[in-house]
Amino acid sequence: MKFTKMHGLGNSYIYIDLFEEELEEKSLGELAVYVSDKNRGIGADGLILIEPSRTEDARMRIFNADGSEAMTCGNGLRCTAKYVFEKKYVENERFTIETKGGTVKATVHPDHSKSIVDMVTIDMGEPRLAKKSIPMVSGDPDREAVREMLEAGGTSFEITALSMGNPHAVLFVENTAEAPVHTLGPLLEKHEVFPERANIEFVHVISETEMNFRVWERGTGETQACGTGACAAVAAAILNGKMQKNKEITVHLPGGDLFITWQKDGHISMNGAAETICEGTLKNRPR
Numbered sequence: 604m605k606f607t608k609m610h611g612l613g614n615s616y617i618y619i620d621l622f623e624e625e626l627e628e629k630s631l632g633e634l635a636v637y638v639s640d641k642n643r644g645i646g647a648d649g650l651i652l653i654e655p656s657r658t659e660d661a662r663m664r665i666f667n668a669d670g671s672e673a674m675t676c677g678n679g680l681r682c683t684a685k686y687v688f689e690k691k692y693v694e695n696e697r698f699t700i701e702t703k704g705g706t707v708k709a710t711v712h713p714d715h716s717k718s719i720v721d722m723v724t725i726d727m728g729e730p731r732l733a734k735k736s737i738p739m740v741s742g743d744p745d746r747e748a749v750r751e752m753l754e755a756g757g758t759s760f761e762i763t764a765l766s767m768g769n770p771h772a773v774l775f776v777e778n779t780a781e782a783p784v785h786t787l788g789p790l791l792e793k794h795e796v797f798p799e800r801a802n803i804e805f806v807h808v809i810s811e812t813e814m815n816f817r818v819w820e821r822g823t824g825e826t827q828a829c830g831t832g833a834c835a836a837v838a839a840a841i842l843n844g845k846m847q848k849n850k851e852i853t854v855h856l857p858g859g860d861l862f863i864t865w866q867k868d869g870h871i872s873m874n875g876a877a878e879t880i881c882e883g884t885l886k887n888r889p890r
């Protein structure tokens with residue numbers, strides 16, 4: 604089975620092209636665990652399947668390194684867009700990608716002399732703010748989860764939670780380098796208020812247009828970058844009155860920068876890099 608390893612700002616996945624390959628549904632979780640293992644597999648943050656879609660130009664499915672299936676992935680969407688454009692599965696520079704978390708619009712910015720895409724913009728749609736759509740189980744399910752107190756490890760923390768198609772909880776901190784990503788991250792990921800677990804973001808707002816960011820990803824742990832997490836962090840900063848809509852925010856992630864705008868039309872746009880690392884053939888795999 605052929606694979607391509609790609610990354611968006613160091614958030615790497617093994618991509619399998621189901622326009623060409625076939626896979627059995629029952630072994631997908633195991634395959635994700637296997638390819639993500641750097642000692643016995645390839646080494647990555649998870650597995651992404653690029654497939655034909657019945658209604659859109661392409662479809663993406665994402666599995667975390669622990670084998671759990673997620674609804675969407677921002678860095679994965681930029682890499683998927685680069686892949687389907689370079690493979691000529693789409694003809695135009697603007698096209699749609701279906702995910703379990705909703706359909707998004709992709710715009711690739713190719714270097715016309717080489718037909719290679721380095722930067723991709725994704726219209727990620729509207730953030731979903733009601734607790735029931737995250738899902739978060741505490742208080743009124745129709746209300747937003749802005750400045751909610753959560754207890755973990757004997758201490759209380761203020762979080763803002765929302766969905767970008769997948770669940771996120773954002774904490775504002777003074778210094779991301781010293782944030783308790785590896786201790787508080789797993790506690791909040793599995794907190795009882797998040798029945799489907801959550802991705803946990805630690806964010807320091809530097810100015811009206813810049814923030815530092817670290818993430819503890821559901822099902823994978825700390826990663827170099829999280830596209831949906833960066834969108835959630837910008838939305839949370841705006842909901843907390845720390846930043847403004849319709850201004851491009853530079854999010855400094857450990858793996859590089861993303862450029863995020865919560866637009867007037869309510870949609871969040873994400874612009875950033877997508878890169879191919881290598882292509883190969885998988886010899887052994889779980890059946």
Ligand SMILES: N[C@@H](CCC[C@H](N)C(=O)O)C(=O)O
Binds near residue numbers: 667769822826829830
């Ligand atoms: N790295 C991703 C998000 C991947 C899925 C996430 N861990 C989840 O379980 O929801 C991104 O770039 O958005």
